[in-house]
Amino acid sequence: MLEKIQVILQYLLPIRWVNYFAGLIASMKGGWATRYAIKLFIKFYNIDLKECSNPNIDDYETFNDFFSREFNIHDRPINRDQNTLIVPADGVISQIGKINDTHLFNIKGHSYYLDELLAGHDTIINYFKNGNFCIIYIPPQNCHRVYMPCTGTLRELLYIPGELFSVHPKIFRNIPNILSRNEKIICLFDTNFGYMAQILVGAAIVGSIETTWGGTITPPRTGVVKHWHYPPLGSASETDNNEVVVLTKGEEMGAFKLGSTVINLFNNDSVLLNSQLQPNDIIRIGMSLAQGNNRNNN
Incomplete structure (x- = not known):
């Protein structure tokens, strides 16, 4: 009741x-x-x-x-293996697994799909068809800073306006497509393991979502989609352009003012998720999230 x-x-x-x-x-x-x-x-x-x-x-x-306090990340036992991707936030795994074409998972009869989660952005959707995903809920008591699972170069950032439903597990189970409907920022990174999306989802009582390179992304909440592009990998401008954003594994990339959810998406066959991780597992930054298929070694 x-x-x-x-x-x-x-x-x-x-x-x-x-x-x-x-x-x-x-x-x-x-x-x-x-x-x-x-x-x-x-x-x-x-x-x-x-x-x-x-x-x-x-x-x-x-x-x-x-x-939004900082914590001693250097005191954490971060997995330093170059082919290991690490957990990006302290929290609880909501869902984790393989993407079936564009279908992520079902919960209480509700289905989640890439096109809804990624606001119909076809190019980004195609990157992650048949890939892998991990959804992490950050409870109020946890650190609300988000870190990089691996080193990556930022390519695109999208702000998607939306609802601000709570993402507490009880609410998450009962409101259809809550992650697709809520406000979010989508960060697309180019990594040694192909493209990776790191999505920060807004929620009830979330005062703001921030990135380390762009500051506060929301508010203001204007109801308008915003889209930022960054120089493509290998372009001549990369060595000169101050807007190039390269973040290393374990480096902070963003933060919530009050808590929410982080979603990671990975290319098809680019990573093998840690089979020991299951929904409802409590996880901590620095733990092994996946093993990567390093394209530079192919």
């Missing part, structure tokens, strides 16, 4: 206004009130401050500062 009520509220509540005011409050410098809210949040979610780069609560002026 409670689960049904939670789903109904997703349709009835003015989610955009809730997001707006939540973001406003989270960005306020509230002094003792902010510190008290952070302490309650830490206690409620049992957050280990030892993992934070800065464990001193007094240094966080806003709740957003704490929520």
Whole structure:
């Protein structure tokens, strides 16, 4: 019964206004009130401050500062094998597996397809037909910074406007095509394992989605698709153009202000997913996500 009520509220509540005011409050410098809210949040979610780069609560002026806190990624046991792709975020696996042509998976009778997830962008859809995918839910207590599974050169970035439904597992199971319907940014990288998409999905109470090279992508929420192109691999402009973005394995690529979901898509036969990873598994940045078929070695 409670689960049904939670789903109904997703349709009835003015989610955009809730997001707006939540973001406003989270960005306020509230002094003792902010510190008290952070302490309650830490206690409620049992957050280990030892993992934070800065464990001193007094240094966080806003709740957003704490929520998007940095953590000591260099203390993590990151798999350094050049053909191993790593988990890009701390969280829980929602779904993982093989893409059947353009079909990803079914859940409670709802089907997910590439054309819906990628907003009908045919070129990008074709890259990932019969490929592999992994969907990671980031709970509120986790670090909300997202890292690179492998080294890649950014080729395209799309902002796709949409809904802001919660992506909590209970809601995810009951609202059809929630990942396709929600706001998202799609980052297309060229890697040694072919093209890889890293998709950051917005949700209820997500104040903003950011990238390390472009800053805040949303808000503002204008309802308009935005599309950025970057110089193609091997072009003469790559050595001169300041807009070329190359991120190395384990390097931060983006962040959420409040939590959401990360989706990775891989070319057909470019990677072999870690068979030990299953839905509902708790995962951490640096763990093995897949073994790659390095095209430079072919």
